[in-house]
Amino acid sequence: MRIFVETPRVLGSRLRSALPAAVVLAFVLAAPGPGFADQRSAQSVKPAGVTFNLAQVLDWIGEGVFAVGRWDGTISVFRVPGPNEFGPMILQAMSTPSGRGIEMLAVADDLSFFTSDGPNRLTLWRRKGAGAPFEVAASPSYDTAIGVANSGLALKANGSDYFVSGHEGGRVLIWRREPDGNYQLTNTVDVRSPDKPSNPWMLRNVRGLAAWRGDRLISGSEDGDLVAISVPDGRELFRHRYNAAAQRGINALSIVGEKLAVANCAVEQADKNIWLFDLTNDRPKLVDAENLALDTGRAQIFNFDVDLISVPGKAGALPTLTFFSSTEEGLIWEGRIYDDQLTVTGVTRVSPEGGAVMAVAPRGDFVAAAAYAIRLFKTD
Secondary structure, eight states, rough: EEEEEEEEOOOSSSHHHHHHHHHHHHHHHHOOTTTTGSSSOOOOOOOOOOOOEEEEEEEOOOTEEEEETTTTTTEEEEOOOTOOSOOOOOEEEETTTOOOOOOOEEEETTTTEEEOOOOBBEEEOOSSSSSSOEEEEEEEBOGGOOEEEEEEEEEETTEEEEEEEEEESSSSEEEOOOOOOOOEEEEEEEEOOSSOOSSTTTOOOOEEEEEETTTTEEEETTTEEEEETTTTOOEEEEEESOTTOOSOOEEEEEEEEEEEEEEEEESSTTSEEEEEEEEETTTTTEEEEOOSOTTTSEEEEEEEEEEEEEESSSTTTEEEEEEEEEEEEEEEEEEEEEEEEEEEEEEEOOOSSSEEEEEEESSSSSEEEEEESSEEEEEE
């Protein structure tokens, strides 16, 4: 994987945004002479507010266009650059109607996408055609007890289009697209584990949703359970704890064919933060797991995201299954899956600290990653 384009870094953390002001202030206070700084307050400029403009979610909206949702409730839509252009090209900037931070952004079709919008509402964004701006098309609501949406997935079943959303309360909502283009809630599925969650905070957020065999999906929750669901009836097909000894839950899922990749946080050196399962026999069979980490002495290493793609073989060779993951060391990992073995083939730094959100383009030719900067990578 080689770096293709990059925008200038946007400094978003409180620490980083405060450093330049602190340096300037120290210089000004010290300039008049000895003892002057001692007579002044260490913070003579009164703070009025702060924003944490770090990307939280990202998805591709058709070919060549992707959207980034942030903790401060803003959304930016980009396209890939053309000849003689540098960096992802900004198309539009907007914010959620409620102004709440965005925890879910997921494509519905080539002209629309959903975002979370507080604890009891989604927002559907739609454009009239390629190149047109996205506008709020609908704001479907649901029971507040279900909580904010953490994940989303579009799929077809029984000849209809559906959008599925996973929520902090451990529920999965199934929405059917109506003839007018709006979505109607048709089913609410409780995927909460009957067992103790695999995290000390009793979290049940459904962070991962992945389509499987057309009219099925698999959800992954912070309580540690993988749950297969049929659409649209919401029937549970299997339930499986991804790791019986896990101390953290599931952060993301990806499926290609009968291979399922799970991203999580590894606690201590013996743990793993990417797991590979085979679904051929209608249940997850663990075939491999690895810990994606450079500093193996850390107490824990988060793997925030994972994407599987099938890369066509050259000169008649079989397709190769490739994975990408984003970890809290500020790294994007690339690897191949050979004979059910996860093999790392490359690693790229995308942020000086913290993990990036990422997504592979529909054709598999680009990887978009967003932390402080918005970056594009070519996959070939």
